[in-house]
Structure formats: structure tokens, C-alpha cells
Amino acid sequence: MPIITYREALRHAMDEEMARDGKVILLGEEVAQYQGAYKVSQGLWEKYGSKRVIDTPITEEGFTGAAIGAAMAGLRPIVEWMTFNFSLQAIDQVINNAAKYRYMSGGQIKTPIVFRGPNGPAEYLASQHSQALQSFYAHCPGLVVLAPATPYDAKGLLKSAIRDDNPVVFLEGEMMYAWKGEVPEEEYLVPIGKADIKRPGKDVSLIVHSKPLKAAQDAAAELAKAGIDAEIVDLRSLRPLDEKAIYDSVKKTGRCVVIDESWPVASIGSWVAWLVSKNCFDYLDAPVELVSSEDVPMPYNHRLELAVQPSAPKIIEAVKKVMYLG
Amino acid sequence: MPDLYKPEIISVINDDGYADPAVDPEISNDDLLKYYRLMLLVRIMEENLLDWQRQGRIGFYAPCTGQEACHIAAAAAIEDRDWIFAQYREPGAILLRGWPLRTFFAQTLGNSEDIMKGRQMPDHFGDPEMRFVTPSSPIGTQISQAVGAAMAAKLKGDDVISLVYFGDGATSSSGFHDGLNFAGVFKAPVIFFCQNNQYAISLPLEKQTASENIAIKGQAYGMEGIRVDGNDFPAVYKAVKYAADKARNGGGPTLIEAVTYRLGPHSSSDDPSRYRTRDEEKQWWQKDPIVRFENYLRNKGLLQDDYIESLRASLQTTISETFREAEMVEPPHPETLFDDVYDHLTWNLEEQKQELIHYALGEGGRCPWQI
Numbered sequence: 001m002p003i004i005t006y007r008e009a010l011r012h013a014m015d016e017e018m019a020r021d022g023k024v025i026l027l028g029e030e031v032a033q034y035q036g037a038y039k040v041s042q043g044l045w046e047k048y049g050s051k052r053v054i055d056t057p058i059t060e061e062g063f064t065g066a067a068i069g070a071a072m073a074g075l076r077p078i079v080e081w082m083t084f085n086f087s088l089q090a091i092d093q094v095i096n097n098a099a100k101y102r103y104m105s106g107g108q109i110k111t112p113i114v115f116r117g118p119n120g121p122a123e124y125l126a127s128q129h130s131q132a133l134q135s136f137y138a139h140c141p142g143l144v145v146l147a148p149a150t151p152y153d154a155k156g157l158l159k160s161a162i163r164d165d166n167p168v169v170f171l172e173g174e175m176m177y178a179w180k181g182e183v184p185e186e187e188y189l190v191p192i193g194k195a196d197i198k199r200p201g202k203d204v205s206l207i208v209h210s211k212p213l214k215a216a217q218d219a220a221a222e223l224a225k226a227g228i229d230a231e232i233v234d235l236r237s238l239r240p241l242d243e244k245a246i247y248d249s250v251k252k253t254g255r256c257v258v259i260d261e262s263w264p265v266a267s268i269g270s271w272v273a274w275l276v277s278k279n280c281f282d283y284l285d286a287p288v289e290l291v292s293s294e295d296v297p298m299p300y301n302h303r304l305e306l307a308v309q310p311s312a313p314k315i316i317e318a319v320k321k322v323m324y325l326g
Numbered sequence: 327m328p329d330l331y332k333p334e335i336i337s338v339i340n341d342d343g344y345a346d347p348a349v350d351p352e353i354s355n356d357d358l359l360k361y362y363r364l365m366l367l368v369r370i371m372e373e374n375l376l377d378w379q380r381q382g383r384i385g386f387y388a389p390c391t392g393q394e395a396c397h398i399a400a401a402a403a404i405e406d407r408d409w410i411f412a413q414y415r416e417p418g419a420i421l422l423r424g425w426p427l428r429t430f431f432a433q434t435l436g437n438s439e440d441i442m443k444g445r446q447m448p449d450h451f452g453d454p455e456m457r458f459v460t461p462s463s464p465i466g467t468q469i470s471q472a473v474g475a476a477m478a479a480k481l482k483g484d485d486v487i488s489l490v491y492f493g494d495g496a497t498s499s500s501g502f503h504d505g506l507n508f509a510g511v512f513k514a515p516v517i518f519f520c521q522n523n524q525y526a527i528s529l530p531l532e533k534q535t536a537s538e539n540i541a542i543k544g545q546a547y548g549m550e551g552i553r554v555d556g557n558d559f560p561a562v563y564k565a566v567k568y569a570a571d572k573a574r575n576g577g578g579p580t581l582i583e584a585v586t587y588r589l590g591p592h593s594s595s596d597d598p599s600r601y602r603t604r605d606e607e608k609q610w611w612q613k614d615p616i617v618r619f620e621n622y623l624r625n626k627g628l629l630q631d632d633y634i635e636s637l638r639a640s641l642q643t644t645i646s647e648t649f650r651e652a653e654m655v656e657p658p659h660p661e662t663l664f665d666d667v668y669d670h671l672t673w674n675l676e677e678q679k680q681e682l683i684h685y686a687l688g689e690g691g692r693c694p695w696q697i
Contacts, residue, residue, distance in 0.1 A: 025481070051481055057511055062470045062504025069474025072459060073409070074482065077474075096464050097471070106443035107666035108454045141667045165669040193672075240672050 001184055007177040009151035010040050010116075013158035014078060016187065018048055021076065024162060027054040027063050028080030028117075037082045038118060038177055064090035064115070068098050071111040078162065081117035084133045084171065091136065098167040099142030114161045114168045119147075120211055120261050121309055122174035127297035130305065132210070132262040137169040138238045139266075144192060145239040147171040149213040151181040153236055156190025164192060171238075173211045193237045195245035201231035204255040204319050207246055207272055209235040212259045212291075212310045219315035228319065238268050243275060250276050254285040255322040259310050264292035289318040333541050335585055336565055337555035343621025351564040353402075355628055361402055361422075361559065362623055365394040365616050366637060368418045371427075371645050372590070375434065375448075379594040383653065384434055388449045390415040392589030393521055395615030396556035397491065398422060400519050400584070403566035404489050407457065409479075411472035413491040414449040414461040415521065423456040427644065431652035443666070444658040457486075466492060466501025469518065473505050476514040476573075487515040487573040489566070495526025497540055506581065510547035515573035517566060518544075518581045521556060523588035528601035544581030556586030557615035560622070587613070 004012070018024045030037045032045040032055040045053040056063040060081060067077035081087045087094070094115060101109040120132040138145045144166050148154040154172070161168040198213065199220050208216045213234055220230040233249050235241065250256045256276050260269025273288045291310045299305055320326045338345045353361075372389040379387050390397060393415060401410060401419035410419055421430060429441065433451045436444030441453065442460065452460025459475075462468055472490035479486035496502055497520060509516045520540050524531050537543060544551030550572075554565040562584055569580035587610040591598050598607070623629040660682060664675045671679070 057504075057507055059500070059504045059507070061467075061500055062508050065467060065470025065501065065504060066474030066477060066508055069411075069471035069476070069488075070478035070481075071474075072454070072471070073475040073478035073486075075478045092464055093467060093470075097462055097467055101460070102669070103666045104442065104446050104450070105452055105454060105460050105666075106441050106445060108441070109452075109459070110669065144668070240674065243674075 001182040003180050004151055004183050005177065006151045006154050006172070006179045006181070007038065007040055009155035009183050010158055010172065011042060011044070012183075013155045013162070014041065014044060015047070017159055017162040018044065018052065023074065023076045024078065025052045025054065025070070025075055026078045026080060027056050027067060029056060029058055029082050031055060031080050036080065038174065040177070041080065060086050060090035061093055064093040065097070067113050068093060068101070068111050071113050072101070072109055076112045076162065078114045078116060081115060083117055083129060083174075084119035085129050085131055087115065087117070087133070094137070094143070094167070094169070095140050099140050102166075103142060110165050111167050112165045114158070114170050116158070116170035117172060118174040118177070119171040120173050121293070121298055121305065123305070124300060124302065125298070126300040130298040132260075132293065134171055134210075134238055135262055135267045138268055142167065143239060144168040145171070146192065146237050147210040148190070148236055149176065149210050149234055151179065151183050153190055153196065153234075155183055156188050157192070157236065160189045160192050171210060175211055190236070193240040193242055195242035196234045196236055197231065197245070197249070198234045199230065199232040201229040201253065203229045203253055204231070204257060204322060205246075205249040205253045206230050206232045206257050206259060206315065207235065207249075207276075208232060208259040209238060209268070210261065212261050215310055215312045215315055216259055218312035219319070222312060222316055223319060228323065230319065241272070243279070246272065246276060247279055250280040251283045254283055256280070256284065257289045257291060257315060257318045257322060259291045259315060261293050261310055263295050264290060265295065267292060286322040286324065289322050291315050291318050332538055333551060333553045335553045335555050336561050337558045338560040338564060339558045339618050339622045343618065343625050345560060345622060349564075351560050351567065353560065353563065355626075357402070358623060358626075359628060361398055362619055362629070363637065363641075364398055364418050364421060365619060367421070367641050367645070368394050368398070369616055370638065370641050371417070374645055374649070376590070376594060378649070384448060386448050386594055387434070388414055388593035389590040390417060392587050392610065392615065393523055393556065394418055395559040395619060396521050396562055396584045396586045399559045399562035400489060400491070400566045403563045404487065404517070404570050407486055408570070409472065409475045409486065409488040410458045411468040411475070411488060411490040412452065412458065412461045413468070413493060413496070413521070414463075415493070416491055417449070417451075420451050420453065420456070420458055423453070423458055425451070425453065425456075427648045428652055431649050432655065435652055435655070436658070437652065437655040438658045439652070439655050440658070443662055466496040466499030468492070469496070469501040469505030470508060473509045473512070473514050473516050476509070476516045477512055480515060485574060487517065487570060489517045489519055491519050491521060493526060494520060494522040494524065494531050494534055494540060495529065496520070497543065498534055506544070506547040506549070506579070509579040510549050513576070513578035516579040517569045517573060518579060519566065520581065520583045521586055522583050523586050525588055525592070525602070527592045527596060540583040541581060547581075549579045549581055551581045551583065553583045553585060556584030557613045557618060559615065559619045586615070589614070
């Protein structure tokens with residue numbers, strides 16, 4: 001099976017869907033001639049032209065609003081936000097408009113749009129460029145929120161997102177763009193709303209999504225050396241959430257560590273931790289642990305920014321707690 | 327050479343109610359009377375709706391009194407296939423597109439006949455089959471959406487343009503800047519129709535912008551700005567028709583400032599006497615767009631006083647009867663709460679729905695809070 005980067009996987013997904021459906025367009029800052037701020041859209045402008053790959057003026061609210069109008073008029077836009085940090089300028093269009101039009105109109109208006117771009121901490125980008133904002137979107141009914149962490153999932157989920165009739169918020173990551181993985185040549189889709197067991201295990205469940213998957217994998221490898229067999233559940237889809245997969249895992253292991261690079265308050269991680277506490281109460285041998293980012297804005301200094309985020313050592317510490325070790 | 331910074335306000339009906347045939351737009355007599363009846367219907371209906379709000383029969387209403395000519399003429403000057411992105415003060419526009427009064431009242435009441443299923447506030451009516459998009463309450467967000475719809479039509483090769491309504495207050499929003507800038511860059515077939523009614527709730531125009539007027543803002547975005555007398559039906563019709571023809575022929579967007587006045591309150595929650603004088607209001611009542619249109623039609627020999635009287639009476643009867651019937655319609659069932667959040671009912675919504683039916687709603691006549 002070919003090994004490609006996460007970035008290429010996203011590009012292939014957009015390319016295939018644009019070839020399949022003439023109604024799919026891509027718009028955003030730098031997506032056309034410049035080939036994308038992170039080169040995700042490389043080659044698409046040459047292939048599909050300025051009508052379908054559109055460089056827009058610098059206004060997140062503007063091109064997000066234009067995409068909503070275009071979706072009402074029958075197109076299926078992909079909106080690239082240069083980063084989710086800037087999506088806050090457009091969040092009114094997403095929360096108050098895209099997410100609600102179907103409901104407000106009594107089911108008549110649909111806005112099939114994918115809002116995609118890098119989310120979460122990267123490196124040396126400080127507080128306004130390094131935020132994990134998934135909770136802002138996952139909080140809102142009417143949106144689908146996806147967070148793939150491997151090239152395989154990125155491609156399969158993005159294709160599903162483009163075909164979905166609901167507005168989809170699609171969370172990528174600057175650090176993940178260069179990650180590599182196996183992606184089949186033949187067409188496939190990853191279903192929305194399905195978690196994936198990235199590592200089966202029997203002693204403790206690590207519930208994770210997005211970039212911290214790697215830290216969870218590193219932690220699991222370390223733990224294995226100590227004879228602790230961790231199961232990694234990659235959520236992939238944050239809304240809808242595959243609760244069954246989470247409960248099945250926790251009921252098997254009896255111990256749960258939730259990992260989320262967002263801030264801890266009212267986050268996906270704290271929501272999952274509550275769900276597990278409530279629905280797996282009789283199966284749990286220890287209180288659920290949450291490994292989040294520290295509850296501070298992101299600093300610039302590398303040592304400091306690494307200290308803020310979930311890491312393998314932090315996850316191992318949490319596992320030791322739920323296993324009453326040390 | 328006209329002063330670009332002070333564009334002349336286009337008007338057609340003069341002080342005596344006459345129009346110079348050289349500038350009078352071509353509208354059939356039947357259509358003129360249809361528009362007149364609609365303006366009068368909206369005026370009387372809204373007087374009633376404000377009363378009904380005070381009586382607790384509806385929750386809220388934002389009347390367009392004084393802006394009937396302005397918004398109806400704009401809708402009349404475009405085609406049914408064109409998009410309308412409404413602001414929230416355009417009842418005449420959706421009635422013109424073909425909504426029966428009963429459908430309108432169903433939306434105002436949010437009852438089980440409401441095609442929007444009781445989910446939107448009064449004034450936030452819409453019908454995508456009629457290409458009429460329900461307003462968003464946050465100010466100005468519809469402006470870039472209208473541009474997107476127009477760009478999509480252009481991309482698909484459809485002969486469709488967008489008309490977007492907004493008020494003077496919205497010209498301060500980022501949506502206004504985003505939308506006009508976009509439309510200018512992409513030469514999108516859009517008509518930006520600003521109903522400058524002088525107030526954004528209490529804030530007067532001079533505190534909204536330091537510009538001489540709103541129309542000149544179009545220049546900064548590379549488009550023509552037109553000022554028109556918003557209380558002059560044929561003048562607004564003419565301006566919008568011009569902009570529509572231009573958009574259809576690839577000439578791009580136009581910003582139209584219709585200079586008008588909100589004779590009533592911002593909404594049923596507002597008391598205008600706190601921020602403006604009765605004298606000011608009286609001056610604008612002298613320019614009542616319905617009276618001016620009546621004079622214009624009388625001078626064309628299309629309208630007689632006895633007809634106006636009988637029309638008023640019959641409209642009042644229709645309005646009262648239709649509203650009473652609409653009031654009898656059941657509210658939407660709480661089961662419908664969970665529909666249309668997504669394109670399908672997700673498992674967790676289904677679960678919540680079942681819980682609501684069995685416990686909170688007390689299925690089988692059981693008192694819901696009985697233990």
C-alpha cells in the first residue's frame with residue numbers, strides 16, 4: 001500500500017471529490033495560485049481553474065458567508081481557513097448561520113459545506129496561532145465535527161465530509177500535515193461517527209483524537225515495556241460521537257484516561273470523561289483521568305509550549321493514577 | 327458634472343403627486359394597483375400585529391411602517407427566479423412572491439402550519455422554494471451570503487441575481503464591508519439594497535457613519551452607488567430595475583441607498599419617543615409612501631376615494647378573519663423539536679426524543695412530575 005503524507009491524503013480527497021462532482025468548489029486565502037498556505041491544495045487550481053479554486057480577499061467572515069450563500073444556491077463549497085485560530089472571525093457565520101439554517105427553515109435550506117484547516121497547537125506560534133478550538137464547534141447542534149489523525153482517516157473522512165449534506169467542521173493540524181501512513185490506491189470512505197481502535201489492549205483505555213494520538217501511542221509503547229497493555233480509542237469524529245466504542249473499551253479495561261489538547265473546561269475531553277463516569281460507573285476501577293492542555297494561553301518559548309500540551313509522560317502519569325501505581 | 331460625493335436623490339413622484347412621463351418607469355396599470363393593494367395590506371396588517379402583540383397573541387413584531395414602498399418596489403423590480411436575502415422588515419416582499427396571508431400568520435404565530443415549524447421569530451420568514459432566505463438576526467451576515475449565491479449562479483451559468491436588504495445600521499457591520507468588497511472583486515450580480523430608515527433602534531445615522539451618505543460607500547468597492555427616494559415607489563422600482571439589468575448583463579453589483587424613515591418602532595419592544603421627537607415623525611408622515619403612491623395613482627386615473635375606503639374595509643376583514651383562523655391552529659408537536667438539526671435523526675437525538683416523550687411530556691396522561 002502506498003505511504004503518503006496527511007497533507008497529500010487531504011489533497012487526494014479534494015481532488016477525487018472535485019473530479020466526481022462539478023458542484024464542489026474550494027475557496028479561501030491563498031488556496032489557488034499560491035497552492036495553499038500549507039500546500040494542501042497544491043495542483044488543484046491548475047487542474048480545476050479559477051472558477052472552482054478561488055483565492056478570496058482576506059476576510060474569514062466574508063468567504064465563509066459567501067460559501068453559505070453558494071451552498072444555498074446548490075454548490076458544495078470547501079472552505080479552507082488558514083488556521084482555526086482565524087475561524088473565530090467567521091464563527092458567527094458558522095454557529096448562527098450554517099449550523100442553523102436547516103433547522104430555522106423547517107428543514108428546507110441545506111448548507112453542505114466543509115470548513116477545514118489546521119487546528120490545535122503547532123510550534124513557535126504563541127497564543128493566537130496555537131489553539132485547539134474543537135469545543136467551540138462541537139458544542140453546537142447542526143454541525144458535524146471531525147478530527148482525523150492519520151493519512152488514511154484524513155482522506156476517507158474528508159471524502160465523506162464533502163459528500164455529507166450537513167455543514168462539517170474538519171480539524172486538521174499543522175504538525176500532522178507531514179505525518180505519513182498507508183493509504184490505499186482504490187477509493188474508500190471512512191464513515192462519519194465511527195471511532196477507531198488504533199491499538200487494542202486490555203488494561204486501560206486511552207481515549208484520544210487529533211494530534212495527541214502520537215503521544216498516546218508513545219505512552220502505550222512505554223507502558224507495554226512495563227507490562228501495561230493500553231487500548232487506544234481514536235475518536236476521529238467528535239460530533240456525532242461514537243459513544244458505544246468508548247463504552248465497549250472502558251467496560252473491557254475498567255480504567256480510562258481521556259486525552260485532549262484543548263483547555264480542560266467544557267472540552268470534548270471533559271465531556272467524554274463525564275459520559276464514561278456516568279455510563280461505565282459500575283465497570284470503573286478508578287476515577288477517570290483527563291490529560292488536557294494546561295489551562296493557560298499558549299506561550300511562544302518552545303520549552304514552555306511543550307510543557308503546556310499533553311505528552312507521553314503526562315499520559316503515563318495519568319495511567320499510573322488510574323492503575324494505582326506509584 | 328454631478329458631485330459624486332453627494333449623489334442626487336432620484337425621485338419620480340413630485341410634490342403634487344405627478345410623474346414626468348420622461349422619468350416614469352413602465353409598469354402596467356394592473357401591476358400598479360396590485361402593488362398598491364399590497365402596500366395597504368401590509369400597513370393595516372402591521373397595525374393589527376402590533377395590537378395583537380400588546381394583547382399577548384403574538385410574541386414579537388418589527389413593523390416596516392413607512393418602508394412599504396421601498397421594500398415592495400425593490401422586490402417588484404426583480405424576477406421570481408432571483409434570490410432575495412431579507413433583512414427582517416420585508417413582509418411585502420414575501421407576500422409579493424406569493425405567500426398567502428394565512429402562511430404569513432402561521433409563521434408569525436409559529437404554529438403547526440408554519441413551513442418553518444415554529445422555529446423562527448416573527449419577521450424572520452423565508453421560503454427557499456421562492457428563493458427567499460430567512461433572515462439571520464445578527465446584523466449584516468446575509469450580505470456576504472447573498473454575494474455567494476450570486477457567485478454560484480454566475481459559476482453555474484444561471485440567469486439569476488441576488489437582492490439583499492439591510493438597514494443603515496448594517497453598513498457598520500463587517501458583513502457589509504466583506505460583502506461589497508467580495509462582490510466588487512468578483513463582479514458578482516448583486517443588488518445591495520440599503521433601506522436607510524435613519525435609525526438603528528435608537529442610534530441615528532450621523533452616529534452610525536461619518537460618510538456624507540451611504541451610496542458613496544459603493545465607490546470604495548468599485549461599484550456604482552445610487553441614492554433614491556425610498557418613499558417613492560416608482561423611483562425605487564426604477565433604480566432597482568436599472569441595477570438588475572446591469573447585473574444580468576455582466577455589469578456587476580450596485581449599492582442602492584433608499585432614503586426612507588421608520589415611522590413606527592424598531593419592534594414591539596421599542597419606544598421611539600425616547601430618542602426622537604414627535605415633530606420629526608410628523609414631518610416624515612407628510613411623506614407617507616402610501617399617500618404619495620395614492621396621489622400618483624389618482625393622477626393617473628387609476629384610483630378613486632370610494633375604492634380606497636372599500637379596499638381598506640375588505641383588507642381589514644380578510645386580515646382579522648385569517649388571523650383568527652390561524653390562531654386556532656395547534657402549535658407544533660414537541661416531537662418535531664429534534665427534526666432538521668441534521669439531514670437525518672442521529673441516534674443521540676432519537677434517544678433524547680424518546681426520553682422527552684416518555685418522561686417530560688408524561689405519555690399516557692401521567693402527570694409528568696408525579697413520582
